[in-house]
Amino acid sequence: MKLGLPYIILQNLKRKPYRTAAIVLCVLIATGVLFAATVTMRSIQNSLQVGLERFGADVIVVPRGQQVTTQEAFIAGQPTAFYMDAQIAKHAAAQPGVGRVAAQVFVQTLSNAKCCAGEFFLVGFEPGNDFTISPWLTTHLHGRALQPDEIIVGDRILLEPGETVIFYGSYFKVVGVLEPTGMGIDRTVFVPVEGLRQMIAASPEKAEQPLTIAPNQISAVLIKVTPGAKPSEVAEVIENKIHGVQAITTTQMIIAVTKQFAGLLNIILAVIAMLWLMALVTIALIFTLIVNERQRELGLLRAMGARQGFVFRMIVGEAMLLTGAGGALGLLVSAILFYALQGVLEQNLQTPFLLPDPIEAIALVVFLLGLAIVSGALASIQPALRISRLEPYEAIRQGE
């Protein structure tokens, strides 16, 4: 016979299966939503932060009117192509507060042509000046200089090191895959600018559609400001001094993305807080009813020699088991849904997305499970205390 506190609690849960299921469902939803919202929030923050660190640039100078396309390119990896004079890089370098300067050339590849592997966003970078990809090169290629036909790809480009790929009729060899950032970098192919220029020059004879990018054209200038200089001030100076360009700070881009979600996130947070409060109140109410309903039985247990603590643990234990089970199921369901719908979410939100690392995820799971269990205890503590302190005779009599 397995008679004991856990067994008695389980038997109690079985007596009203629908009520048990309803409470579990209630907690399941509350925990699941909280988990999904937190992971979403953290994924966005995470991705922006990692992307920002990796990016390294403080200001991006692009042709005037290209702010939105630039943001889409850097944040979502949306292929884009616009050009300006290469002299702008030199002008920018001369402005006060400007530290390092690196030019980039953007090329959009063809999606349905034999000469191209597919539609990609190619970024030609200057190995000598670059500070976005170069740190990675230093650690992964031990500082070896990149050959013109060697490329580095983002995590979301489905190419492995060693593979060869064709763009505009020219072949390139993948030598590295960047770590995921959740930002546009993940969908970008980085080509040394020398290789890119060769590809452009050869395109009239090799490609189905020639590229008409002049050797003195670039797409963007990435700027790292000098220590102490304010990126926003540097950007302002550049916009004033150089005609026809727009200088976007990285912070501006981050803010633009965060702003899209700030309102939504606040609403979600408020809804979740209400959801939890409602769940808590509902469970507290249900347990007040449960205790009233079982008052006589609980009095009988005490009359047979059950201690106050036994009755208390029985009620609180039942509540904690219910909310714990609901919480665990909620986390499980939420995690599965989240994993399954990650792609859809990413697309629909139009935002960089980088799941928290496993340790953070586990910590979150443990925390939310704890929160669910503690909520169960909180919701049942008052009725449990009341009934356990009642005289057995009173409990039996009143409960009749």
Next chain:
Amino acid sequence: MNMDVQISLRGLTKVYPQGATQVNAVDCVSLDVCAGDFIVITGRSGIGKTTLLSLIGRLTEPTAGEILIDGVDLKSLDDGALSNFRARKIGFVFQFASLIPTLSVLENIALPSLFAGQAVDEKRTLELARMVGLGDKWSSYPPQLSGGQRRRVAIARALINRPAILLADEPTGDLDVDTEREVLDLFRAFNRQGMTVILVTHNPSLIAYGKRAFRMEQGTLMPDQGLT
């Protein structure tokens, strides 16, 4: 005080407020009970019999007076000691339905051993189920039993921990004459082994089982002529 006295009630009083007035359900009862005694208490409905038994089992606190069990004042016990006392020393047969509906017959009978901190003795539990004539019903649940069967489960449960004192409140109220006799024979057998029995009944013919009989009137105990 006699050394053999097991239960000693001194001016035991329980007053219930009832609207503007109050009811002295138990009014200054003093009684000494020796170990192995068999006391039968009769009395009209609502006179205070259940209240008196509840006081002895310390299921409720007296308004005045004291209860000493084996010389120990029950008032001095904390929840742990009191629960221990109830679990190990007292067997209580309640007047009304008292089974836990979610537990089987066998589990119901075994429940007090859990509170006494003892391992469940399945053999003894089954044996007790058989003694009260429920050998074939041990796996049933209370809602599947008749009133009399439930009562018999409660009787077996009261005996599971071999209590020193059995407080039986109208234990045979819903039993037929034959089963009633079987139950009382069982009490008598336990009583011969030293268990003190305090039996409350409306049935005057059960007075014959007792060594002493009392009639309860206006909250007090009067010796019943029939026996003493």
